[in-house]
Amino acid sequence: MPAPRRAAAPSHPDADSSAARAAILAAARAEFSAKGLTGARVNEIAARAGVNKQLIYYYFGSKEDLYRTALEVVYTEIRTQERSLNLGDMKPEEAMAALIGFSFDYLAQHPDFIGLLNHENAQGAPHVRDSSAIRDTNSPLIELIAKTLARGIRAKVFRRGIDPVELYISVAGMSYFFFSNRLTLASIFDRELQSEAAVSAYRAHVVAFAMAGLRV
Numbered sequence: 113m114p115a116p117r118r119a120a121a122p123s124h125p126d127a128d129s130s131a132a133r134a135a136i137l138a139a140a141r142a143e144f145s146a147k148g149l150t151g152a153r154v155n156e157i158a159a160r161a162g163v164n165k166q167l168i169y170y171y172f173g174s175k176e177d178l179y180r181t182a183l184e185v186v187y188t189e190i191r192t193q194e195r196s197l198n199l200g201d202m203k204p205e206e207a208m209a210a211l212i213g214f215s216f217d218y219l220a221q222h223p224d225f226i227g228l229l230n231h232e233n234a235q236g237a238p239h240v241r242d243s244s245a246i247r248d249t250n251s252p253l254i255e256l257i258a259k260t261l262a263r264g265i266r267a268k269v270f271r272r273g274i275d276p277v278e279l280y281i282s283v284a285g286m287s288y289f290f291f292s293n294r295l296t297l298a299s300i301f302d303r304e305l306q307s308e309a310a311v312s313a314y315r316a317h318v319v320a321f322a323m324a325g326l327r328v
Contacts, residue, residue, distance in 0.1 A: 135161040145227030191249040204264030216287040
């Protein structure tokens with residue numbers, strides 16, 4: 113099905129408002145997280161954002177373009193917040209613990225990201241795979257992890273032979289699995305996993321478990 117044509121510029125004074133774009137992207141993240149690209153509706157996104165549907169086409173071109181932009185914005189947001197941690201100014205162990213904790217906290221605070229990833233993986237990850245913007249955001253992170261590992265090896269607090277990509281996948285996996293499967297895990301093991309105390313306890317476990325695997 114051909115993508116809708118880009119709409120003509122709206123005539124009202126909010127046409128170029130960054131606030132309108134931000135509202136649309138926030139609404140899109142919620143809608144795509146809940147329903148995926150196929151199930152999401154532009155009308156619903158417009159209603160959530162409080163804008164005219166034509167404004168979405170004016171800013172983003174099509175529903176698929178909006179979906180791709182939402183993914184790119186989420187990844188950029190994560191990497192920007194990671195950089196703000198200033199890990200290079202910390203001791204290696206402190207820096208790695210901060211990064212692991214941040215990865216956990218981001219998923220705890222942004223359940224829409226988990227939904228987006230679930231739907232994107234179910235499609236075969238075509239939009240992430242084809243987005244140079246997303247790939248470009250990940251390279252500095254892996255470089256930062258590698259530098260932190262190297263600093264830890266020189267300080268004799270981290271062991272050798274740890275691949276930075278494998279480390280990132282392991283850390284992200286522990287956090288992601290917890291948040292994406294809490295309801296089934298709670299039912300299977302008859303354990304309450306929704307409370308603040310349960311989340312805090314598992315966060316401490318993830319950080320401690322990952323750090324134990326890094327040490328000499």
